Amino acid sequence: MESLREFVKDNGLYLATGAVIVGSSLLLYKRMKRSRTRVCGVDYPKDKVILHVFPRTKTIPNMGHFVMKLETYLRIHKIPFQLDFNYKGGPKNKTPWIEYNGITMGDSQLIIEYFNKEFNFDMNSHLSKQERAVAWAIQKWLEEYTYWLNVYSRWVIFGDEMLRKFLKVPGPVAALLKITMRPRMIKTSYTVGIGRHSDEEVHQMMRNDLKKFSDLLGDKKYIMGDKITETDCAAFGILSQIRWCTPESCPGRQLLTSDELKNVADYLDRIKDTYWMDWEEILAAVKK
Numbered sequence: 462m463e464s465l466r467e468f469v470k471d472n473g474l475y476l477a478t479g480a481v482i483v484g485s486s487l488l489l490y491k492r493m494k495r496s497r498t499r500v501c502g503v504d505y506p507k508d509k510v511i512l513h514v515f516p517r518t519k520t521i522p523n524m525g526h527f528v529m530k531l532e533t534y535l536r537i538h539k540i541p542f543q544l545d546f547n548y549k550g551g552p553k554n555k556t557p558w559i560e561y562n563g564i565t566m567g568d569s570q571l572i573i574e575y576f577n578k579e580f581n582f583d584m585n586s587h588l589s590k591q592e593r594a595v596a597w598a599i600q601k602w603l604e605e606y607t608y609w610l611n612v613y614s615r616w617v618i619f620g621d622e623m624l625r626k627f628l629k630v631p632g633p634v635a636a637l638l639k640i641t642m643r644p645r646m647i648k649t650s651y652t653v654g655i656g657r658h659s660d661e662e663v664h665q666m667m668r669n670d671l672k673k674f675s676d677l678l679g680d681k682k683y684i685m686g687d688k689i690t691e692t693d694c695a696a697f698g699i700l701s702q703i704r705w706c707t708p709e710s711c712p713g714r715q716l717l718t719s720d721e722l723k724n725v726a727d728y729l730d731r732i733k734d735t736y737w738m739d740w741e742e743i744l745a746a747v748k749k
């Protein structure tokens with residue numbers, strides 16, 4: 462032990478230099494490996510979508526709003542896919558992204574439009590031109606507004622609870638995420654505009670927002686009627702996060718778990734029970 466201490470003392474500089482060289486080489490190797498173009502048929506199978514997503518979590522299969530949207534779409538159409546939890550490095554620097562038969566593509570909507578064309582799918586074929594425009598407006602309302610209300614609520618207002626209860630990462634990782642991720646969320650939300658409001662204003666906006674969605678849904682099975690549409694995939698992506706992956710203190714989550722907006726809660730259960738029959742199984746595997 463004494464001789465080891467002496468050795469470290471005498472060779473500290475060499476050891477530190479060695480550690481830096483090994484560390485940088487590993488980082489460089491990882492980056493090179495990631496940036497190498499992956500080849501279909503060699504690095505991943507043909508005719509199967511490689512869906513790059515965040516790791517599975519304990520209360521919802523994925524904590525990415527747009528991941529839930531896209532995976533729901535793939536499930537509805539029974540398009541074969543395989544999850545890849547290496548989510549970094551997509552073409553838009555956002556998650557989800559896919560690799561499929563030699564193409565690499567980011568953005569859930571562009572991906573859906575690509576598959577619609579590729580397989581001749583149209584979940585909105587029964588809608589009139591005007592109804593399609595309304596469906597699009599609803600989708601963008603949720604994705605461009607409700608989404609940010611939720612991002613700000615869960616990562617900024619209730620950020621500590623979110624890290625503690627939902628990520629369940631070890632203390633030092635949570636502390637690191639708090640230092641790195643939270644300021645980024647604050648900055649982005651400020652740019653978007655939501656981050657300029659007080660917490661109570663954001664809560665009020667969220668309550669109003671969800672109530673309006675509930676009014677629009679009424680007693681319909683899906684948001685545009687009896688048939689599921691692309692807008693329901695998007696709505697499920699956003700609202701499932703508020704219901705299952707946002708701290709209980711959030712008034713939006715409280716609304717979706719109380720009887721007050723039961724039609725919305727039932728709507729989410731309907732999509733979950735129909736297209737995510739393995740939901741509990743997925744969560745159980747994560748909890749192990």
Ligand SMILES: N[C@@H](CCC(=O)N[C@@H](CS)C(=O)NCC(=O)O)C(=O)O
Pocket residue numbers: 524525526527528554555556557567568569570
């Ligand atoms: N328009 C994109 C949005 C994707 C998106 O915003 N994903 C979030 C996670 S829910 C993300 O990757 N955020 C990381 C970042 O903004 O750097 C889509 O539809 O896929």
